[in-house]
Amino acid sequence: xxxxxxxxxxxxxxxxxxxxxxxxxxxxxxxxxxxxxxxxxxxxxxxxxxxxxxxxxxxxxxxxxxxxxxxxxxxxxxxxxxxxxxxxxxxxxxxxxxxxxxxxxxxxxxxxxxxxxxxxxxxxxxxxxxxxxxxxxxxxxxxxxxxxxxxxxxxxxxxxxxxxxxxxxxx
Numbered sequence: 593x594x595x596x597x598x599x600x601x602x603x604x605x606x607x608x609x610x611x612x613x614x615x616x617x618x619x620x621x622x623x624x625x626x627x628x629x630x631x632x633x634x635x636x637x638x639x640x641x642x643x644x645x646x647x648x649x650x651x652x653x654x655x656x657x658x659x660x661x662x663x664x665x666x667x668x669x670x671x672x673x674x675x676x677x678x679x680x681x682x683x684x685x686x687x688x689x690x691x692x693x694x695x696x697x698x699x700x701x702x703x704x705x706x707x708x709x710x711x712x713x714x715x716x717x718x719x720x721x722x723x724x725x726x727x728x729x730x731x732x733x734x735x736x737x738x739x740x741x742x743x744x745x746x747x748x749x750x751x752x753x754x755x756x757x758x759x760x761x762x763x
Contacts (some may be wrong), residue, residue, distance in 0.1 A: 721752035
């Protein structure tokens, strides 16, 4: 079975679609807010030269999605599918960020639910790797049912807390 890492997903509040090169400016306008990154391992991602690397890696991942507010048509953030493992029946959702005026509520929940519903067509487990200092993201994942299941090194060699949602625990 093929896992489509860049689907177009539509909810009542937002649309997720594949990230394109042409999205750079609009996404950087969101990402240029330093407070978005204050708890992330890379606190300087708001700087243009750092964000350019993040954006390039997102494009090259072939798993990045851009989030668009359906009411306004504006770009409000992005997320990514990564690390599909057919043998483990697992995929990671990560690299998520939203404009601050979309924090703490329905938009992040809908984004994750759209991505989880899509993922569970192909896998039994979805993981989230979150930096130990990123309490905001840890709380957000716990709000949608993520269970802390351990720690592991991320792709950059930094320790991350692993949260998991399974098909049996997803509501």
